[in-house]
Amino acid sequence: MDYATLKKNARIFFPAFRIESLVSKRTRRRLSVFLLILLVVALIIILSEDIFDTAFIRLNGNTIEGFFILALDALVVLFMLESFYRSYAFRGLPIALPELGLSRKRPFVTVSTAEILFNTRERDVTRGLLGSPLGSRLFLRLGISARQRKDFLSSRQAITPSTSFSVETTKVPVSFKEYVRAVYKHDSALEAFLRERGIEEKTAGGAANWIERQEDEARIRERWWGRDRLARHEGIGKDWAYGRAFQLEKFSQDILVSAKFNETISDYHSREVSELEAILAREEEANALVIGSDSSGTLEVVRELAKKIKKGDTLAPLKGKRIRVLSAGVLIATLSTREIFEREVLKIFNEAVKAGNLILVIENFASFLKSADVLGTDVMNLIDPFLASPAMQVIAITDPENFHRVLETDTRIAQRFEKIQIAEGEAETILRLLEDRAQIHEVEEHVFFTYQTIETIRDSAERYFPSGVMPDKAIDLLVEIVSRAAQKKKPLIERSDILELVSSKTGIPAGKVEEPEKNKLLNLETILHKRIIGQDEAVRSISNAMRRARSGVGNPHRPMGSFLFLGPTGVGKTETTKALASAFFGEESAMVRLDMSEFSSADALAKLTGSFELGKPGVLVSALRDKPYGVLLLDEFEKTTSEVHDLFLQILDEGVFSDMSGRKVNVRNMIIIATSNAGSDLLWRLSHEGKNIVAEKPMIINQIINEKIFRPELLNRFDGVILFHPLGKQHLEKIARLLLDKLANRLLLQGLQLVITPDLLDFLVEKGTDPKFGARPLNRAIQEHVEQYIARKLIAGELKAGDKVVIDTKVFNEGRVSEIV
Amino acid sequence: MNAIRLLPEYLVWHYTFALKNIFGISTNFIWATFHFFSLSLLARSFFAPWERLNEAYRKGMGIGDFFGTLFINLLMRLIGAFLRGLVIFGGMILAFLLILSSVMIYILWLALPLLVVYFLITGIALIVS
Numbered sequence: 036m037d038y039a040t041l042k043k044n045a046r047i048f049f050p051a052f053r054i055e056s057l058v059s060k061r062t063r064r065r066l067s068v069f070l071l072i073l074l075v076v077a078l079i080i081i082l083s084e085d086i087f088d089t090a091f092i093r094l095n096g097n098t099i100e101g102f103f104i105l106a107l108d109a110l111v112v113l114f115m116l117e118s119f120y121r122s123y124a125f126r127g128l129p130i131a132l133p134e135l136g137l138s139r140k141r142p143f144v145t146v147s148t149a150e151i152l153f154n155t156r157e158r159d160v161t162r163g164l165l166g167s168p169l170g171s172r173l174f175l176r177l178g179i180s181a182r183q184r185k186d187f188l189s190s191r192q193a194i195t196p197s198t199s200f201s202v203e204t205t206k207v208p209v210s211f212k213e214y215v216r217a218v219y220k221h222d223s224a225l226e227a228f229l230r231e232r233g234i235e236e237k238t239a240g241g242a243a244n245w246i247e248r249q250e251d252e253a254r255i256r257e258r259w260w261g262r263d264r265l266a267r268h269e270g271i272g273k274d275w276a277y278g279r280a281f282q283l284e285k286f287s288q289d290i291l292v293s294a295k296f297n298e299t300i301s302d303y304h305s306r307e308v309s310e311l312e313a314i315l316a317r318e319e320e321a322n323a324l325v326i327g328s329d330s331s332g333t334l335e336v337v338r339e340l341a342k343k344i345k346k347g348d349t350l351a352p353l354k355g356k357r358i359r360v361l362s363a364g365v366l367i368a369t370l371s372t373r374e375i376f377e378r379e380v381l382k383i384f385n386e387a388v389k390a391g392n393l394i395l396v397i398e399n400f401a402s403f404l405k406s407a408d409v410l411g412t413d414v415m416n417l418i419d420p421f422l423a424s425p426a427m428q429v430i431a432i433t434d435p436e437n438f439h440r441v442l443e444t445d446t447r448i449a450q451r452f453e454k455i456q457i458a459e460g461e462a463e464t465i466l467r468l469l470e471d472r473a474q475i476h477e478v479e480e481h482v483f484f485t486y487q488t489i490e491t492i493r494d495s496a497e498r499y500f501p502s503g504v505m506p507d508k509a510i511d512l513l514v515e516i517v518s519r520a521a522q523k524k525k526p527l528i529e530r531s532d533i534l535e536l537v538s539s540k541t542g543i544p545a546g547k548v549e550e551p552e553k554n555k556l557l558n559l560e561t562i563l564h565k566r567i568i569g570q571d572e573a574v575r576s577i578s579n580a581m582r583r584a585r586s587g588v589g590n591p592h593r594p595m596g597s598f599l600f601l602g603p604t605g606v607g608k609t610e611t612t613k614a615l616a617s618a619f620f621g622e623e624s625a626m627v628r629l630d631m632s633e634f635s636s637a638d639a640l641a642k643l644t645g646s647f648e649l650g651k652p653g654v655l656v657s658a659l660r661d662k663p664y665g666v667l668l669l670d671e672f673e674k675t676t677s678e679v680h681d682l683f684l685q686i687l688d689e690g691v692f693s694d695m696s697g698r699k700v701n702v703r704n705m706i707i708i709a710t711s712n713a714g715s716d717l718l719w720r721l722s723h724e725g726k727n728i729v730a731e732k733p734m735i736i737n738q739i740i741n742e743k744i745f746r747p748e749l750l751n752r753f754d755g756v757i758l759f760h761p762l763g764k765q766h767l768e769k770i771a772r773l774l775l776d777k778l779a780n781r782l783l784l785q786g787l788q789l790v791i792t793p794d795l796l797d798f799l800v801e802k803g804t805d806p807k808f809g810a811r812p813l814n815r816a817i818q819e820h821v822e823q824y825i826a827r828k829l830i831a832g833e834l835k836a837g838d839k840v841v842i843d844t845k846v847f848n849e850g851r852v853s854e855i856v
Numbered sequence: 857m858n859a860i861r862l863l864p865e866y867l868v869w870h871y872t873f874a875l876k877n878i879f880g881i882s883t884n885f886i887w888a889t890f891h892f893f894s895l896s897l898l899a900r901s902f903f904a905p906w907e908r909l910n911e912a913y914r915k916g917m918g919i920g921d922f923f924g925t926l927f928i929n930l931l932m933r934l935i936g937a938f939l940r941g942l943v944i945f946g947g948m949i950l951a952f953l954l955i956l957s958s959v960m961i962y963i964l965w966l967a968l969p970l971l972v973v974y975f976l977i978t979g980i981a982l983i984v985s
Contacts, residue, residue, distance in 0.1 A: 050865055057859055101982030108975035115968065119869055122877055136880020260881045265888035272894045272943050275936065276901035278908030347891060355897060389908060 036143075036209060038160070038197040045149035047142060051123035052153040054116055063113060070110045077103035125258055127208065128251065131348050132262040146254075147211040147247045157197045161222045162188060164215065169246060173215065176242040177234055178485035178529060187228050195222040215243035234487070242486035245470050266346045273355055280386035280393060282379065286366050287359040290334075290341045290396065304332075304464075307457055308339045311430070314453045315340075315394060316350040319425040324400070324448065325432045327457030328504045328698065333432050334360075336457060337396055358430075360396040363403040373411045380414070384421045394428045401437035415447045422451040436696035440647060465493050465506045472510055476517045484528050491533045492516070498591060498703060499537050499663075512536065543664045543704055556582050559618060566614040567607050568769045572729055573600065573757040574611070580754055581619060581706075593690045597707040599672070599750065601735070602759025603715040605811035609670065611759075612708045616666045619706075625665035627658045627705075632674040640678040645695035656694045664704040672709035673744045680749055683709075687752035709753070713744040722761045732758060762810055764800060770810045771799045774817055782825070786836030795821070798844040870969060878965060882958035886951055893947030898940040905929060906936035 036044075058066070080099055127142040144152070147169055155163025164170045165188055174184045195218075202209055202217040219226055219236045229239060258264065307325075314323045327333030341358045343349045361383075370376040387393045397403055407414040421427040431452060433442060442448050469492055473484040496509035503511075516536055520528050537543065555562065559578035567574055580596040600608040616626040634642055645653035659667070669675075669683075686692050690703035714735045721731050728735070736756060740747050750756055762770070772791065779789040802820065803813030824842060828834040890896065909932050911925045 050862075050869070053862055053865075057862070097982045097985055101979045101984075103979075104975050104982065105979035108972055108979060111968065111972055111975070115866070115870070115972075118874065118877075119866055122869065122873055134880055135883045136876045260884055262884050262887060265884060266891055268888075268892055270892040270894050272898050272940065275898070275907060275940065276904045391908065 036204070037201040038157075041144060041148075041202060041209065042152050042155075044143035045152040047126060048123055048144075048146050048149035049153055051120045051146075052150055054120045056153075058116070060120075063117060067110065067113050070106050070113070073106045074103065074110065077106065121257075125254055128254055128258065130255075130261060130263055132266060132346065134262050142208050144209045145211060145247065147250055148209050148214045151211070151214060155197070159194045160197050160200045161191075161195055161218055161225055164218050169211065169250075172246050173239075173243055175483075176246060176486045177229070177232075177239065178487060179232065187225075191224050193224055210244070211247040212240045212244040216240040238487060238490065241466070241490065245486060245489075248467070248470070249474070263346070266348075269345070274357070274392055277355070277392040278386075278390040280383070280390045283359065283361075283383045283386045283390075283393070283395075286383065287361045287395070290338050290358040290360050291345065304336050304339065304457065307336050307455055308343070310455050311336060311340050312343070312350055312353065314455070315356075315428050315430070316352040320423060320451055320453075321425070322422050322427075322429040322431070322452045323455055324438075324442070324452035325430060325455045325457060326435055326438050327432070328434050328436075332504070332507065333457050334396075334398070337430055337432075356392050356394055356428075358394045358396060360398060363397055363399065363406075367403070367406045367410070371410075376407065376410050377412055377417060380412075380417060384418055384427065388421065388424070388426045391426070394430060396430045396432065398432045399437075400431035400433045401441040404441065415445060419447060419451065436698065439696050440650075462493065465509060466490070468506050469493060469509055469513055472513055476513070480517055480521050482517055482520050482526050482528055485530070487530045488516075488528050488533055491530045494591075495533055495537045498701075499541050499543055541664060555618065562618045563611065563614050566773070567611050568773065569762065569766045570607050570611065570759055573607075573759055576755045576757050577611070577615060581615075591703065594687065594702050594705050594707050597687050597752070597754045598709070599745075599753045599756045600708060600710040600759060601712070601714055601739075601756060602710075602718060603712055603761055605808045606759045606762055607810070608710040608759055609668070612666055612668045612710075615706065615708075620665050625662065626668055627662055627665060628668045628670065629655065629658070630670045631679070631709075632671045634675045634679055637676070639676045640682060641695075643679060643682065644692070647695055653694060656700055659700050659702060659705070663701060665706075667702070667705045667707045669707070669709040671711065673711045673713045677746075680746065683707075684749055684752055687749075711744075713742070714739045718758065719761055728758050728760050732756075764804070767800045767804060767810060767813060768796055771796050771803065771813055771817075774813060775799075775821070778817065778821065782840065785829075786838075787825075787834060788839045789825075790839060790841045792841065794844050795842055867969065871966075874965065875962070878958075878962060882954065882961070885954050885958075889947055889951045889954060893943055893950070895944060895947050895951075898944055901936075902940055903933050903937050905932035906939065 077099055081096075081103060084096065124146060127146065130137075142149075150169060151164055151167050154167045165174065165184055171181060171184065175181075200217065200221050202213055204213045204217075206213065216236050216239065219229065219239050226236075229235075255261070255263070311323055311325065315321050325333055325336065327336075337358060340349075344353055344356055344358070347354065366379070366383075367376070370379050384395075387395055404414050418429075422429060429452075466489060469489050473489055477483060492512050493509050496503075496505065496512050500508045500512075512533070516528055516532055519536065520526070520532065525532075559581060560574050563574045563578065577596070577598060580598070583596075600611070602608055613623050613626065617623045620626075638646075641649075641653070643653045643655040645651055645656055682692060686702050687707065691699050691701055694700055717735055717738055718728060721728050721735075735758065736750060739745055740750070775789065775791045775795070779791065782789050799813060799816050799820075803810070803816035805812045821842065825834065825840060828840075834840065910929045913922065913925055917925070
């Protein structure tokens with residue numbers, strides 16, 4: 036839609052803005068109050084004329100009356116102007132209940148867009164946006180001050196005229212959001228200005244959407260004569276034709292009792308709400324089983340329906356219905372024996388049927404059944420006739436875990452209840468909920484959220500808090516940041532505050548890369564090489580991947596990094612992983628290590644992700660819940676089953692998987708490293724022939740695929756397949772030195788100084804070289820010879836603190852020291 | 857500029873859209889009255905027993921019991937009908953008043969621009985005299 040068309044379509048709102056530009060809303064309001072006071076004063080004087088018969092009144096009586104009439108006149112004019120303003124400004128508002136006299140035709144632009152267009156001059160579109168009140172609010176939400184905005188407007192090199200401006204959208208009406216995005220796209224100076232502050236087109240549009248929503252909500256609230264607002268009052272006699280349920284009232288409460296009545300039309304889980312509505316409106320078996328992992332969110336869906344019913348905006352069979360939540364826990368606790376329990380449950384259900392307008396909600400349905408089972412009652416059997424009858428509607432609520440474990444297997448439940456799965460909120464819906472929450476806190480605690488903060492709260496909750504469900508965990512984060520800000524007396528809550536909070540809660544560095552970490556990242560190769568001898572390719576690939584992940588360039592919907600380490604035993608695969616864990620995550624214990632050869636039986640997958648039959652959580656699941664941030668090491672990856680390989684296919688691709696009960700497990704903050712000695716023989720041969728194994732990589736991988744050890748799609752999912760070459764003599768010597776250094780450090784604690792001689796190194800390399808096991812025999816050689824020798828000397832009292840230990844390797848050749856001891 | 861355009865624009869609105877709006881708003885209030893007093897619901901269930909308080913006729917009950925139950929049930933229906941009648945009456949009165957005042961507002965609205973001019977002249981005249 037080009038600018039001229041937009042403006043033409045916006046004209047229907049212009050009369051309102053003409054008033055606004057003449058006398059602003061605020062002035063009109065103040066003027067009205069002033070005139071009212073004037074009127075009252077004049078009226079008092081006129082009425083008291085007879086009582087206080089003063090000379091002043093006698094002289095000026097007519098003048099006072101004249102002022103009275105003029106004030107009244109001005110008030111009437113103001114009223115007319117206000118009506119005129121509202122008549123235009125409230126056009127096209129979203130309303131739920133249809134009204135007479137309102138045009139059904141939707142305008143082509145929203146009122147906020149029209150307001151911008153009204154204020155825009157043809158030669159400068161951007162000034163029209165930024166100079167308007169809406170534009171200034173937009174920039175504040177984006178964290179840009181009024182001064183910065185003005186500086187930008189005055190220092191621009193080029194301006195965007197309306198002739199080169201258009202909004203490319205098929206959506207009607209053209210919203211403020213679309214308009215802002217279009218300006219962003221067309222004005223490269225504005226784009227550069229916002230980009231510099233990390234604001235992308237989508238973010239600018241999102242902030243615009245928030246502001247427009249706030250505007251619309253304010254208008255809906257102001258429109259008190261609308262049917263949506265008038266219908267809020269309950270009314271008289273709604274349940275006179277229905278009975279009372281005294282026993283039931285004792286054990287339940289109305290779902291709307293604790294609810295705040297939300298003014299605006301909420302589309303929170305609108306799909307599920309209408310699904311629930313349709314099920315309950317059936318002729319018989321109108322029972323719903325609502326499955327959702329977040330119990331408060333699930334109840335919220337039911338509450339939305341209750342609100343719709345209260346407004347009268349519902350299907351005919353549900354008109355006049357009331358929804359009551361049964362306190363199943365209280366019921367079980369107070370009714371201690373089977374007989375009393377069964378009698379009371381029957382009484383409650385009978386009452387509900389007799390009352391005729393009650394819909395019963397049973398929370399934690401599975402545990403209700405189980406607790407009743409303990410009393411010896413089969414509740415399903417007891418209430419089955421009610422569930423089958425057309426006179427009764429029940430909403431049972433459960434979480435997915437209990438649904439799978441307890442309810443799914445019961446065929447009676449499948450027969451009587453219709454299932455509704457509550458999806459986790461969509462990203463947009465969550466954002467809207469957070470914005471609403473933020474607004475409440477802004478008023479109550481005098482804080483201010485930028486739009487980016489809200490976005491960050493949502494993204495961080497998703498990314499860094501794998502357990503817990505949306506939107507609860509995001510709201511928790513929001514509430515916590517508000518109290519922190521209040522403590523610090525910091526009214527502006529920015530993106531960095533959230534990242535700081537996330538870091539302090541999870542230990543995951545989420546904010547900007549700070550100095551020590553920066554050094555660590557830039558010098559990761561050097562740090563790793565302190566522990567890893569050789570293996571340059573491996574060290575380089577991993578370091579690069581880590582830098583990508585930490586800078587935020589990496590894909591957030593996959594693990595931080597994933598590598599397959601190929602190579603013979605003892606060449607440093609595990610050591611590299613450990614070195615990475617300690618370099619990047621601070622400690623070696625940030626590593627979750629699974630020996631995949633233990634998962635080679637048919638039930639391998641069940642062992643990893645958990646199983647229902649055994650009621651056991653999976654090894655992988657619990658390990659990741661404990662340590663959601665670190666390195667996941669999968670040793671001997673080739674030894675596990677192909678189902679497990681399939682599982683990792685998904686994990687590597689999406690960064691999440693589901694456990695036995697369908698709950699998501701997040702692997703996005705892990706580096707996954709799988710090791711395997713597949714292809715080692717070939718590696719050996721090539722290395723023996725003196726070939727460059729990096730150049731031969733495709734050949735090696737082909738062989739692994741041909742031998743059907745790994746499928747090509749799995750290999751492709753890894754960020755890198757990294758070859759570890761067999762170790763040569765020069766490497767072993769360095770490793771021997773490294774290991775001896777470690778020993779020397781330990782001895783130093785006892786005051787002994789180990790002297791590492793070339794002779795000792797030669798001896799160890801000779802003893803510790805076994806082509807099959809890489810550097811592993813070296814370790815053993817040190818233990819068996821050097822450590823044993825020193826231990827014997829220590830015990831014999833031949834060594835004491837302050838001594839220098841120089842080992843002549845001849846002592847080893849004379850016979851194995853271990854045999855002497 | 858805006859101010860000059862406003863007057864004719866306003867007058868056109870006053871005698872076209874505004875009338876439509878007032879009509880819409882008055883129907884809203886009448887609708888709300890029906891909603892608040894549950895008029896259609898109460899009319900439909902006019903003779904239903906009060907809060908479903910009725911006694912069941914049991915098999916083999918004596919003639920005395922039968923008439924006793926019949927009497928109680930009849931009484932409940934009568935109480936229900938009486939109370940409903942009261943509310944319906946109140947609702948109807950209010951609806952009637954609303955319609956009446958809507959008509960008056962309509963007339964007042966039509967005369968309002970003239971009244972404004974009249975008040976203005978009268979006010980000034982009083983002050984000047």
